[in-house]
Every structure is written in C-alpha cells, then in structure tokens.
Amino acid sequence: MSDFILAEATWKTIKDKKIELAILPWGATEAHNYHLPYGTDNIMVERIARDAAQQAWEKGSGVIVLPAIPFGVNTGQSDIKLDINLNPSTQFAILCDLAEVLNRQQIYKLLILNGHGGNDFRQMIRELGLRYPKMFICCCNWYQSFSNSDFFESGGGHADEMETSVMQYVVPEMVRPLDEAGEGRSKKFRIKALNEKWAWAERRWSQVTSDTGIGNPKKANPEKGEKCYNEVIGKIAGLMTDLCSSDINNMYE
Numbered sequence: 643m644s645d646f647i648l649a650e651a652t653w654k655t656i657k658d659k660k661i662e663l664a665i666l667p668w669g670a671t672e673a674h675n676y677h678l679p680y681g682t683d684n685i686m687v688e689r690i691a692r693d694a695a696q697q698a699w700e701k702g703s704g705v706i707v708l709p710a711i712p713f714g715v716n717t718g719q720s721d722i723k724l725d726i727n728l729n730p731s732t733q734f735a736i737l738c739d740l741a742e743v744l745n746r747q748q749i750y751k752l753l754i755l756n757g758h759g760g761n762d763f764r765q766m767i768r769e770l771g772l773r774y775p776k777m778f779i780c781c782c783n784w785y786q787s788f789s790n791s792d793f794f795e796s797g798g799g800h801a802d803e804m805e806t807s808v809m810q811y812v813v814p815e816m817v818r819p820l821d822e823a824g825e826g827r828s829k830k831f832r833i834k835a836l837n838e839k840w841a842w843a844e845r846r847w848s849q850v851t852s853d854t855g856i857g858n859p860k861k862a863n864p865e866k867g868e869k870c871y872n873e874v875i876g877k878i879a880g881l882m883t884d885l886c887s888s889d890i891n892n893m894y895e
C-alpha cells in the first residue's frame with residue numbers, strides 16, 4: 643500500500659494531504675506481436691508511473707498517481723481482433739471530467755503520462771487550458787524520454803526490441819519465448835513525404851505489418867531493459883519533482 647497511489651490510499655491518509663501534482667497514466671489495449679500481451683502499454687506505463695512517483699515522493703514531492711486509463715486511440719487497428727479503440731473525442735471528454743475534479747479541489751497540476759503512440763493529448767491540453775486557466779496540464783510520452791540507440795540495436799516502435807526488453811525486465815513471466823515472436827517487419831508508404839514525416843497520415847496497421855509488430859524484437863534481453871528502465875524512471879521522477887516545485891505563474895526564464 644502506497645500513499646502516493648490513489649487506488650491503494652485511504653481517505654484517512656488522503657483527506658489532509660497536500661497534493662501538488664496528479665499523474666494520469668494512459669495506455670492502450672492492443673495486439674503486440676505474438677510474444678507480448680495486449681496489456682503491454684498499460685503494464686509499462688503503470689509501473690513507470692509508480693516507480694517514478696515513488697522516487698519523487700521520497701524527495702518530498704506531493705504527487706498522487708491516478709488509476710490508469712487502459713484504452714487508447716486505436717482507430718488504425720479497427721480490423722485487428724480485440725484492439726480496443728477510444729476515440730480522441732472520448733479521451734477529451736474524460737480529461738474534461740478529470741480536470742473539473744482536480745480544478746475544483748485546487749490540485750492545479752496534471753501530468754498525463756502516456757504509454758501509447760496512438761494517443762496524442764497536445765491539442766486537448768490546449769483546449770483544456772482555455773477551460774481551466776488556473777491549471778498547468780502537460781503530457782509526456784515516456785518512450786521518448788531517452789535515445790533508443792543508447793540502449794538498443796534496432797528500433798521500430800511497437801513490440802520492438804525496446805518494448806520487449808523492458809517487459810522482460812519488468813514482468814518476465816508475461817513475455818513469451820522470443821522464438822515465438824514474429825520479426826516485426828513493416829511496410830513503408832509509397833509516398834516519400836509520408837516516410838520523411840513532413841507529411842502525415844495514419845497507418846492502416848494490418849496492411850503495414852503481418853504480425854502486428856513494428857520492429858524486430860529478437861535482440862531483446864532483460865539486461866538492456868533494466869538499463870533503459872532505470873534511465874526512464876530517473877527522467878520521469880525528475881519531471882515530477884520539477885513540476886511539483888514549479889510556480890505555475892512563473893514558468894519561464
């Protein structure tokens with residue numbers, strides 16, 4: 643039981659506690675090649691939120707981790723069995739209700755900790771800022787808090803070497819043997835600008851990859867996962883600490 647995890651805390655410990663920053667982990671439920679579970683993004687983002695918040699808490703930061711939202715934007719995977727889509731407009735409605743609660747209770751700082759590439763909260767945060775001008779709301783994609791090539795030989799982005807290694811470290815019992823994994827081969831767009839990323843379109847996942855993975859997981863191991871994970875926890879804990887100690891009305895230098 644941890645007082646900085648809302649789902650585990652009691653009214654007794656929460657009612658008089660000074661809370662500076664609420665953290666909302668947000669994942670997705672989707673296929674992750676043949677070797678990782680559908681809950682991969684949720685498992686990782688929840689664990690990262692917990693371990694980073696613990697570090698921040700031990701340094702005296704008033705953090706509280708809210709229960710994770712387990713469904714993300716999977717509009718491009720509508721034909722992949724049991725990938726569960728939450729539309730961006732639904733996500734915005736959820737965020738409005740949560741911000742309303744926090745704002746009313748004078749908890750003005752919110753960090754959305756994101757673990758899924760299809761989620762993009764930036765435009766929602768702009769609109770929330772208009773509705774709740776007293777609040778400081780930010781988002782962080784934990785998987786962008788480090789340089790992939792510092793830890794891993796191959797990239798990809800979905801059920802790849804990085805995700806597999808971190809899962810092997812965090813929940814080894816939930817990772818299937820790598821000889822069962824597909825190679826995570828992916829197709830590129832025929833249009834050059836889309837591959838160069840200065841133009842953007844959603845990818846139709848089932849046409850891009852045959853095993854639902856993007857990126858070869860075969861060189862993953864838990865030792866790489868541990869190194870990367872520790873880097874991520876340090877970075878995210880630092881962000882939480884910085885957010886807690888910041889004055890919302892004096893954010894620039």
Ligand SMILES: [Zn+2]
Nearest residue numbers: 682683801805
């Ligand atoms: Zn994932």
